[in-house]
Amino acid sequence: MSLKELNLIWLEGQDCAGDTISIKQASNPTLIDVVTGAIPGLGGLKLVYHPTLMFEWGEDAAKVLIDAMEGKYDPFVLILEGAIPEEAKATPGVYCVVGEYKERILMLSEVIDSLAKRCAIAIAVGNCASYGGPPRAHPNPTGAQGLLGYLGKGWKGALGLPVICISGCPPRPDNIVQVIGHAVLAGRGVAPLPELDEWHRPVYLYGHTIHEICPLCGFYSGGVDAHKFGETGCLGALGCKGPITNCNAASIWMDGYGGCTKTGVPCFGCADPSFPDPPTSPFFAKPPMSPFITETVKGMWGHIKMGFARLKRRKI
Ligand code: SF4
Numbered sequence: 001m002s003l004k005e006l007n008l009i010w011l012e013g014q015d016c017a018g019d020t021i022s023i024k025q026a027s028n029p030t031l032i033d034v035v036t037g038a039i040p041g042l043g044g045l046k047l048v049y050h051p052t053l054m055f056e057w058g059e060d061a062a063k064v065l066i067d068a069m070e071g072k073y074d075p076f077v078l079i080l081e082g083a084i085p086e087e088a089k090a091t092p093g094v095y096c097v098v099g100e101y102k103e104r105i106l107m108l109s110e111v112i113d114s115l116a117k118r119c120a121i122a123i124a125v126g127n128c129a130s131y132g133g134p135p136r137a138h139p140n141p142t143g144a145q146g147l148l149g150y151l152g153k154g155w156k157g158a159l160g161l162p163v164i165c166i167s168g169c170p171p172r173p174d175n176i177v178q179v180i181g182h183a184v185l186a187g188r189g190v191a192p193l194p195e196l197d198e199w200h201r202p203v204y205l206y207g208h209t210i211h212e213i214c215p216l217c218g219f220y221s222g223g224v225d226a227h228k229f230g231e232t233g234c235l236g237a238l239g240c241k242g243p244i245t246n247c248n249a250a251s252i253w254m255d256g257y258g259g260c261t262k263t264g265v266p267c268f269g270c271a272d273p274s275f276p277d278p279p280t281s282p283f284f285a286k287p288p289m290s291p292f293i294t295e296t297v298k299g300m301w302g303h304i305k306m307g308f309a310r311l312k313r314r315k316i
């Protein structure tokens, strides 16, 4: 399969377009850099379908999807934003229509079933697309699920790559463009596929909890909790789910600005596969005590070892 020219097909399912809004803020690189080939190795990409950003609308837009299902845009990267309802499993009904062409109704699940058989790479952007997110929240009346559950952890695209998930509600703008770019480079054989965790997220982005990289961690270690919004201190008593959520928002948001706990907002676990069901909710309820206890014990032991190591340290 020649990947010199590679199309991008971005579908929106049960979503709020928040990931689209997020990717438009990316600055390192920008979305424009990626689709105009300004990044070495990423030339030849064409965004042929994106319901929010494309010029075509109505039947013209639906025709692009029909053509894609018939192979006109091979090879392509399938990017999904939003969850996939499973009409057959849920109360009979139609829950996500993505277009209509000559009286043919295109349901998201039908389009995914078809495109998943042809796509070179599949990427789920955001928690809804990755694991179902808010549309999948209990009691999940539409049978919503993410691409990972829908296609299965063993699924592989035409290039042998599994579904790649970029979790978050929404994920950080730069993370989205970087992962899409990285996946394309991996597909072209220019770079290795980033190592993925058990939830198919790149470990280099999701390998740490927010708590481990939080700028407020000094207050946590010093035992200083904030008890009201705006107060100085760790946000744990206000319901922060940082200790149980893998996310890099504290180190990267936009141009180094922002990040939830950095701006005084407790993490509500939007990058966790459980979101928004427990244990990441209720959002402002205190998180489970077990990570706090484990970490306190580990921390005490770690500090004792650190102290001995420092005592023995060679004088400079
Ligand atoms: S604010 Fe949250 S992430 Fe930051 S130190 Fe406190 S508990 Fe951890």
Ligand code: SF4
Binding pocket: 168, 169, 210, 245, 246, 247, 248, 249, 250, 259, 260, 261, 266, 267, 268, 269, 270, 271, 272
């Ligand atoms: S810090 Fe928490 S709430 Fe903020 S983006 Fe990360 S997972 Fe979501």
